[in-house]
Amino acid sequence: MNIISRKEAKELGLKTYFTGKSCKHGHICEHRTDHGNCVKCGRMANSLWRKNNDSYNKERLKKWKKENKKHIAEYVRLYGTILHRRYRSTPTGQLRTVCRTV
Numbered sequence: 001m002n003i004i005s006r007k008e009a010k011e012l013g014l015k016t017y018f019t020g021k022s023c024k025h026g027h028i029c030e031h032r033t034d035h036g037n038c039v040k041c042g043r044m045a046n047s048l049w050r051k052n053n054d055s056y057n058k059e060r061l062k063k064w065k066k067e068n069k070k071h072i073a074e075y076v077r078l079y080g081t082i083l084h085r086r087y088r089s090t091p092t093g094q095l096r097t098v099c100r101t102v
């Protein structure tokens with residue numbers, strides 16, 4: 001990775017930059033140009049938030065499914081058979097098919 005400052009990354013329009021220095025949590029990785037946080041810290045915060053807001057996310061998904069019934073139906077109609085065929089070719093899918101036929 002090339003060492004580049006946040007300012008240079010901004011000028012180049014890059015989404016991330018790499019300073020070679022560790023963040024306050026000891027990660028030596030890229031930083032986001034928009035808010036300057038380390039990418040790994042961002043991922044950690046994201047997964048922690050998801051864990052802590054599990055019921056909120058379930059509610060949101062339920063609401064989204066309700067509001068996008070047409071979209072989901074269309075998606076299943078277009079990709080359902082392809083996805084099902086692909087799933088059946090995986091070890092889990094094959095096992096399931098065998099279990100269903102026995």
Ligand SMILES: [Zn+2]
Nearest residue numbers: 023027038041
């Ligand atoms: Zn970090």
